[in-house]
Amino acid sequence: MIPLRAGGQDRRGRWWWLAALILVPVVLGSALSVVLLLTLVDAATAGDQIELIKTGLAVGAGTGGAVALVLAGRRQWSTEQAHRLTERSAADVRHDATERRITDLYSKAADQLGSEKAAVRLAGLYSLERLAQNTPPLRQTIVNLLCAYLRMPSEAPSEQEIEVRVTAQRILATHLRPGNDPEHPQERFWPDIDLHLTGAVLQRFDLTFARLGRGEFGGARFVGWASFDATRFDGPAIFGGAQFGSSVNFRASHFAVEARFRGATFVGPAAFDDAAFDSEALFGGERDGQPDAATFEGTVSFAGARFALPPVIDSSIKLH
Secondary structure, three states: OOOOOHHHHHHHHHHHHHHHHHHHHHHHHHHHHHHHHHHHHHHOOHHHHHHHHHHHHHHHHHHHHHHHHHHHHHHHHHHHHHHHHHHHHHHHHHHHHHHHHHHHHHHHHHHHOOOOOHHHHHHHHHHHHHHHHHOHHHHHHHHHHHHHHHHOOOOOOOHHHHHHHHHHHHHHHHOOOOOOOOOOOOOOOOOOOOEEOOOOEEEEEEOOOOEEOOEEOOOOEEEEEEEOOOOEEOOOEEOOOOEEOOOEEOOOOEEOOOEEOOOOEEOOOEEOOOOEEOOOEEOOOEEOOEEOOOEEOOOEEOOOOEEOOOOEOOOOOOOO
16 A cells, blocks of 8 residues: 555545535534524414424535535546556556666666677677667667676677777767767767776777766776877866877867876877867876876877866977
8 A cells, every 4th residue: 555645645635624614614504504593483483484494404415515515526636646656657557667677778778788699799889879879868778888898808808808998989989979970969979978988908999079077097008009189078088008009099189177187108199189178188187196108109199288287298299
């Protein structure tokens, strides 16, 4: 049995007070009328007595009608309350069923990521993507799971494993791109997402035109080229100690908060042309009391880059 909520009890109490306010005056008036009529009957003539009796019966009928009206209202109120309770119970049952279904889908897809078969792992990735698209509150949780998969050790991955990892990267990138009109992003865009890819091994990583919150890439190893062209970081962008094995582009990227590149290694060309740094841009300095400058083994360009604060960068790097 579903207990009445406090609000329902309060309404029921108010209903009885209202009924009392209606019935008490009516009953008291009717009683006084009857007493007065009986008094008049004793003093009246025979003809008048008949009329007075008719009047008394009419008063009684009116009182009975008022009582019947109140009782009918009470029955209507009870019926409505029972209907509301039934609807609330049905809604709770539907909600619980939906929650169980989502939990089952998530658990099954997460288990598939641990399969030895690449095809099963791919199926798990696509199931998680569909679940995140249809369940916005789960998006960050699912993104965290994909990031955890990419952070798993992978010293010499097979071609199939590389395909699985590239697919996971592509899913993340697809849903971090708002489209051509950021004010009216496309439906598949997942806003306010953080990426936690510290120490991950990333293959041909492409976040071009993406928008995310916090981006943690500290100590990550980028195999092949990497692109962050026109990427917007609404939170801290952490690339300290990252290794870029080939070319990397940050052209027109926007760092709304601090950007950390201390200790990063750039083996190939690195382009920061037209990038915007709204806060600290750290390409050097000290960490734990030791110099920790970024290392550029190839060419580096900051042409047109805008710095809100003077960048902390090794003196050997020329900004032009």
